[in-house]
Amino acid sequence: VQATAAAMPFNATKAAEHGAAQGLEPAIGQLVTPPSRLATGSTLSESQAGAKVGTQAPEGRNATIAPLDRVRVDSSGQPLTTNQGVRIADNQNSLKAGTRGPVLLEDFVLRDKITHFDHERIPERIVHARGSAAHGYFESYEALDELTMAAPFKAAGKRTPVFVRFSTVAGERGSKDTARDVRGFAVKFYTDEGNWDLVGNNIPVFFIQDAMKFPDLVHAVKPEPHHQMPQAASAHDTFWDFVSLMPESTHMLMWVMSDRAIPRSYATMQGFGVHSYRMVNAQGESVFVKFHWNPKFGTHSLTWDEAVKISGADPDYHRRDLWERIESGAFPEYELGVQVFTEEEAARFSFDILDATKIVPEELVPVRPIGRMVLDRNPDNFFAETEQVAFCTANIIPGLDFSNDPLLAGRIHSYVDTQISRLGGPNFHEIPINSPIAPVHNNQRDGMHRQAIHRGRVAYEPNSLAGGCPFQAGAAEQGFTSVAARLRAREDQAKVRAKPELFAEHYNQARLFYESQTPAEQAHIAAAFRFELSKVTVPAVRERMVASLRNASQELATRVAAGLNMPLPEPMPLAIARVPKPEVKRSLALSLMARPGDGSVAGRKVVLLAADGVLGEPLMAVHQALFEQGAVPRIAAPRIGPVQTADGVDLQADVSLENEPGFLFDGLVLPDGEAGVDMLGRDGHAFEFVRDQYRHCKPILALGAGEGLLRAAGVSASLPSGAADPGIVIDKDADSGVEAFISALARHRHFERETDPPRV
Numbered sequence: 154v155q156a157t158a159a160a161m162p163f164n165a166t167k168a169a170e171h172g173a174a175q176g177l178e179p180a181i182g183q184l185v186t187p188p189s190r191l192a193t194g195s196t197l198s199e200s201q202a203g204a205k206v207g208t209q210a211p212e213g214r215n216a217t218i219a220p221l222d223r224v225r226v227d228s229s230g231q232p233l234t235t236n237q238g239v240r241i242a243d244n245q246n247s248l249k250a251g252t253r254g255p256v257l258l259e260d261f262v263l264r265d266k267i268t269h270f271d272h273e274r275i276p277e278r279i280v281h282a283r284g285s286a287a288h289g290y291f292e293s294y295e296a297l298d299e300l301t302m303a304a305p306f307k308a309a310g311k312r313t314p315v316f317v318r319f320s321t322v323a324g325e326r327g328s329k330d331t332a333r334d335v336r337g338f339a340v341k342f343y344t345d346e347g348n349w350d351l352v353g354n355n356i357p358v359f360f361i362q363d364a365m366k367f368p369d370l371v372h373a374v375k376p377e378p379h380h381q382m383p384q385a386a387s388a389h390d391t392f393w394d395f396v397s398l399m400p401e402s403t404h405m406l407m408w409v410m411s412d413r414a415i416p417r418s419y420a421t422m423q424g425f426g427v428h429s430y431r432m433v434n435a436q437g438e439s440v441f442v443k444f445h446w447n448p449k450f451g452t453h454s455l456t457w458d459e460a461v462k463i464s465g466a467d468p469d470y471h472r473r474d475l476w477e478r479i480e481s482g483a484f485p486e487y488e489l490g491v492q493v494f495t496e497e498e499a500a501r502f503s504f505d506i507l508d509a510t511k512i513v514p515e516e517l518v519p520v521r522p523i524g525r526m527v528l529d530r531n532p533d534n535f536f537a538e539t540e541q542v543a544f545c546t547a548n549i550i551p552g553l554d555f556s557n558d559p560l561l562a563g564r565i566h567s568y569v570d571t572q573i574s575r576l577g578g579p580n581f582h583e584i585p586i587n588s589p590i591a592p593v594h595n596n597q598r599d600g601m602h603r604q605a606i607h608r609g610r611v612a613y614e615p616n617s618l619a620g621g622c623p624f625q626a627g628a629a630e631q632g633f634t635s636v637a638a639r640l641r642a643r644e645d646q647a648k649v650r651a652k653p654e655l656f657a658e659h660y661n662q663a664r665l666f667y668e669s670q671t672p673a674e675q676a677h678i679a680a681a682f683r684f685e686l687s688k689v690t691v692p693a694v695r696e697r698m699v700a701s702l703r704n705a706s707q708e709l710a711t712r713v714a715a716g717l718n719m720p721l722p723e724p725m726p727l728a729i730a731r732v733p734k735p736e737v738k739r740s741l742a743l744s745l746m747a748r749p750g751d752g753s754v755a756g757r758k759v760v761l762l763a764a765d766g767v768l769g770e771p772l773m774a775v776h777q778a779l780f781e782q783g784a785v786p787r788i789a790a791p792r793i794g795p796v797q798t799a800d801g802v803d804l805q806a807d808v809s810l811e812n813e814p815g816f817l818f819d820g821l822v823l824p825d826g827e828a829g830v831d832m833l834g835r836d837g838h839a840f841e842f843v844r845d846q847y848r849h850c851k852p853i854l855a856l857g858a859g860e861g862l863l864r865a866a867g868v869s870a871s872l873p874s875g876a877a878d879p880g881i882v883i884d885k886d887a888d889s890g891v892e893a894f895i896s897a898l899a900r901h902r903h904f905e906r907e908t909d910p911p912r913v
């Protein structure tokens with residue numbers, strides 16, 4: 154589209170200068186006016202909300218859409234310009250003295266372009282560098298007045314916009330998604346009383362108890378400094394050297410060696426606030442809370458062999474899954490729950506609630522559901538939103554407060570500090586994705602990249618020249634007030650570098666976790682320890698780790714030692730003289746199997762194998778049934794494009810056997826039709842599909858002649874026990890198996906077939 158020069162608006166925030174009614178802005182979504190804004194003052198975050206160019210953001214109920222409209226740029230119908238808005242006539246050739254002559258220094262068009270390019274990268278996050286994010290909303294189930302005055306919980310049905318970033322911890326920005334690692338689960342609530350960040354993980358405990366040890370932990374797990382290996386992996390000497398010397402990490406190690414550290418999807422993992430926080434009501438009364446996010450689609454994970462293979466075929470596996478789920482409308486959804494307990498109750502627990510290596514078992518304090526979060530919009534731009542978003546545990550709002558957890562205290566300092574260098578100065582709160590919906594008014598001024606243009610001559614308080622504004626808010630105006638928590642004992646009032654006694658108990662909850670798992674999950678934990686420690690080259694480190702594990706579980710330690718071909722070492726001496734008796738010995742809530750989800754197959758990917766000569770009709774019937782249930786069926790053939798079916802049904806292969814290997818899918822369908830099955834039987838890729846699906850304990854549906862592929866691949870339809878494998882559905886007449894297959898798919902994995910080593 155060629156538009157005339159005079160009519161072209163060129164500055165997104167200066168529509169007034171160019172006349173808002175010129176009709177040149179591309180079509181936009183409905184402007185959603187954020188509550189309680191626009192009517193007041195003129196901070197950057199709220200200015201110009203009505204003046205926007207070029208947004209094509211979908212119409213939505215998310216109130217962050219409007220503030221971001223202010224900076225959205227859509228270049229459709231626009232000429233190419235320099236950063237000064239000068240139109241560029243030639244974007245192909247630099248300015249030269251003659252066609253074969255030298256390039257001229259005056260070529261500002263070239264220099265503008267190259268200079269900006271040279272500075273495109275910013276430092277990656279020191280941890281959690283690899284991540285993916287989405288917009289959505291939080292909806293409160295009820296008014297929580299008796300517990301908290303926090304804005305999101307003020308009324309039943311109240312919606313607060315959120316931006317959520319999921320991440321791995323150890324890997325660099327471009328590393329694989331399916332590393333064995335903790336997953337970050339960071340939620341920014343844009344509340345009408347300021348931003349609240351709940352910066353959690355998918356595991357409810359942490360490796361260490363005191364922030365003083367965080368740099369050591371991170372140095373130990375990151376690639377080793379001399380040769381910068383291995384990438385995104387804890388299976389190396391320095392990590393295990395460190396954790397084996399820090400028995401407080403044993404509980405966390407159990408979680409990290411469990412399938413929780415290889416989730417199937419961000420939509421199928423839990424999230425936790427980890428620390429004890431406080432909720433405070435309008436009367437100033439406070440209770441302790443632990444935050445839990447429970448996924449609607451259930452908790453599902455990968456198997457280790459599968460995770461390793463996926464990292465080669467699709468390093469963006471979780472990023473793609475999140476993006477595709479949102480684009481297709483299978484929105485990730487999580488229920489927020491809180492465990493609520495008083496200071497007096499906490500004092501009676503056998504563990505210290507300030508110790509981030511401990512959970513509060515759900516049998517001791519149940520989880521109360523208080524709302525749900527839906528992620529329904531992908532970001533417009535990865536860098537502007539996902540990369541530049543800055544979460545911080547210090548970002549809390551009236552109605553919430555911290556506990557004295559020493560790990561949390563260090564975090565309250567660390568996030569802003571690291572972001573000042575990562576985002577280039579102290580004004581990163583003005584970057585659109587970080588700026589609150591609530592108005593910002595204070596006397597902070599200037600600094601690198603300041604965007605707000607503050608008016609007037611007063612930048613101090615108290616003042617009379619500006620009528621005392623901006624003024625301190627009293628309780629009636631929701632001014633933030635810290636809970637006047639009492640220090641309990643006299644000795645707590647002295648300055649010390651020391652820990653409470655219960656912090657020295659390191660194994661009760663590690664044992665609780667292991668003993669609460671199903672046999673399959675326990676086997677995976679033992680196999681993960683075996684794998685990781687087998688990569689450790691120093692025998693003394695392996696021994697020390699197994700010596701520590703003996704205190705958590707004799708059975709686990711024995712399995713791991715056997716797996717490493719080593720004698721069982723003496724148990725590591727305990728750090729505590731009298732071990733407190735735990736209240737709970739088994740907690741079913743700790744098993745992934747406890748949360749199968751809503752029973753649906755929404756978002757599950759299923760591959761239907763095809764080749765020339767298959768029967769198209771039964772395959773398409775399965776395709777249709779899966780599609781109707783919200784699953785994502787894909788037809789895979791030796792080559793993409795049309796497949797010549799035996800019954801003349803029109804069939805198009807979406808993917809080829811080589812470009813989307815079988816382990817990328819949650820289920821496999823083998824086709825009917827002798828000629829087609831014959832052709833697949835001559836392609837080694839097809840056997841890999843069958844064997845990987847089988848080894849990874851996923852469901853397989855064999856239609857008619859397709860059963861032959863199972864046999865040819867060496868896969869048995871019966872379990873090691875001799876019983877029929879419920880995950881393998883053989884539909885001889887190719888007309889009745891789809892229902893059984895869909896319920897096998899909803900179960901996700903069929904671990905009863907699993908053996909170590911694998912049969913196939």
Ligand code: HDD
Binds near residue numbers: 364
């Ligand atoms: Fe942290 C990032 C979660 C302990 C210091 N952390 C970061 C992110 C998450 C967590 C989810 C990524 C946020 C994003 O997506 O941008 N961190 C945790 C949890 C912890 C924890 C659940 C334990 C309970 N972290 C922790 C400690 C310290 C830090 C003890 C330092 C004393 N974390 C950081 C950081 C990061 C960070 C260095 C890196 C990038 C950033 O903050 O913005 O400040």
